Amino acid sequence: MLGITQSAALVGVDAHPVQVEVNTGEAGDPRFILVGLPDTAVKESQDRVLSAMANSGFRTPATRTTINLAPGGLRKEGPAYDLPIALAILASMKKCEDAELENFLIAGELSLSGKTRPVKGTLAMAMLAKRLGKRGLIVPAESADEAALVDGVAIYPVGSLDEAVRFLNHEHIIKPLPTNQSSFFQTPPxxxxxxxxxxxxxxxxxxxxxxxxxxxxxxxxxxxxxxxxxxxxxxxxxxxxxxxxxxxxxxxxxxxxxxxxxxxxxxxxxxxxxxxxxxxxxxxxxxxxxxxxxxxxxxxxxxxxxxxxxxxxxxxxxxxxxxxxxxxxxxxxxxxxxxxxxxxxxxxxxxxxCPCGYTGDSSRECRCSVPQIQRYRSKISGxxxxxxxxxxxxxxxxxxxxxxxxxxxxxxxxxxxxxxxxxxxxxxxxxxxxASDRCNARMSHSQIRKHCTINKEQGDLLQQAMEQLSLSARAYDRILKVARTIADLAGSEHIETAHLLEAIQYRSLDRNLFY
The missing domain is CATH 3.40.50.300 (P-loop containing nucleotide triphosphate hydrolases)
Structure with a gap:
């Protein structure tokens, strides 16, 4: 018999859909075959799943069982497939309501006793469940808090394999976590x-x-x-x-x-x-x-x-x-x-x-030679x-x-x-x-020309500073960005000469310390 659950694989910080297919009752020796580019942690899941099922009161398959993680070309890693594999096995054995499984994205590690353990990436999985139009996401209780930050998808925390089965069979009610009660919205004590x-x-x-x-x-x-x-x-x-x-x-x-x-x-x-x-x-x-x-x-x-x-x-x-x-x-x-x-x-x-740390210190004498100081400072490239x-x-x-x-x-x-x-x-x-680009440091060249205009006198001043300090074209743009920020702090619509001078003096260490 065939059982199918829906899970997800993390690629970088994004989640991609993974379908867990389990076929039980096959002819041959009673053993498990796991395919679909699993890593070592996924391959070991069969031992955790069998023990969790037995300790949760479920009969384990006594026939040859094939487990496929599709798509086969996407590498799967980590123990997050324990819970979806276990539920797919139980669905193939008609111990779990397979019609309900289609509505949920499922992830979670299982202990040998059948308890769930937290997994990483549940926030990305919640975003994926929302994009796929799923009814909700079933994850371990310890990982549900961050997933609940995503609006538009219900997050159902489960504490064990048995609880997940009873929920899917409509024998147990689990209320989805409200977003505004997530612990991630609290401030440090x-x-x-x-x-x-x-x-x-x-x-x-x-x-x-x-x-x-x-x-x-x-x-x-x-x-x-x-x-x-x-x-x-x-x-x-x-x-x-x-x-x-x-x-x-x-x-x-x-x-x-x-x-x-x-x-x-x-x-x-x-x-x-x-x-x-x-x-x-x-x-x-x-x-x-x-x-x-x-x-x-x-x-x-x-x-x-x-x-x-x-x-x-x-x-x-x-x-x-x-x-x-x-x-x-x-x-x-x-x-x-x-x-x-x-x-x-x-x-x-x-x-x-310098290496000893006291060059230019008025209270302690520097013991570094000039070559030592030059080698130390040259570790930072221009x-x-x-x-x-x-x-x-x-x-x-x-x-x-x-x-x-x-x-x-x-x-x-x-x-x-x-x-x-x-x-x-x-x-x-x-x-x-x-939102991360809405600051002066992230201005493009066209935005610099639009928002960091200076008059001729200021331009001559900046040119003189560039020549004396041997600054690069990139440093020129960054001086203008800093001057724009100083003007914003002062509540000024335009960059004033004082703002530009202050921005220039924050580059004066280029020549004095490194060149």
């Missing part, structure tokens, strides 16, 4: 919150951070150890505008595909902050693998990618970031397939001015530096600043100014399809 008021001094750095956040610009902080670079970077998400719902769904779809949303610490309505260690590989940073998946730059989509100790990263790992930073997306080609992932990130990097809009020095803090008990300006006050500037940009780029 007070004990986990950090604030810019805890940062002492560093007023110039705070100003640069505010400009960077307001326009979505990349930022490089250069300073001695202990000057507060990492502390400031970790607080940048606290002044970023809250994500719009479409931005948040983009964030979660990537994190869900990577499985990071299965942990409770990531279940908050906030922008991502990713801080990979400098020993990370090219694949870990960009994405890839035998079956291509998201890397750190995609996991930071619509949020912050923080690279601390920037020169310590492998040169090859940094160079692969150049094109994704420019395009806001990354294309990964492997033998298993080709995927394109979004990676519209705000890159925040921090580094010391093309990568060109893609970083603002460079700012973070000087060592004075004892008086450390002893000052008066709190600095809070994140709430800084965020209000950033949100006001972003609202101007949202209106300016309201016709842009993607």
């Amino acid at each position: 007070e004990s986990q919150r950090i604030d810019f008021s805890e940062v002492k001094g560093q007023h110039a750095v705070r100003r640069a951070v505010e400009i960077a956040v307001s326009g979505g610009h990349n930022l490089l902080m250069i300073g001695s150890p202990g000057s507060g670079k990492s502390m400031i970077a970790k607080r940048i998400p606290t002044i970023m505008p809250q994500p719009q719902i479409d931005e948040f769904l983009e964030i979660l779809s990537i994190q869900s595909a990577a499985g990071t949303t299965l942990s409770s610490e990531n279940r908050y309505f906030q922008r991502p902050f990713r801080s990979p260690h400098h020993t990370i590989s090219d694949v870990g940073l960009l994405g890839g693998g035998s079956i291509p998946g998201p890397g750190e730059i995609s996991l930071a989509h619509n949020g912050v990618l923080f690279l601390d100790e920037l020169p310590e990263f492998k040169r090859s790992a940094l160079e692969v970031l150049r094109q994704p930073l420019e395009d806001g997306k990354v294309t990964i080609s492997r033998s298993a397939g080709k995927i394109t992932l979004p990676c519209s990130v705000m890159l925040v990097a921090a580094m010391n001015p 093309p990568l530096l060109d893609r970083i809009d603002l460079h700012i020095e973070a000087p060592s803090l004075r004892i008086e600043e450390l002893r000052n008990t008066k709190p600095g300006e809070s994140s709430a006050v800084m965020r209000a100014r950033c949100e006001a500037a972003r609202s101007i940009q949202n209106q300016r780029f309201k016709e842009t399809q993607l």
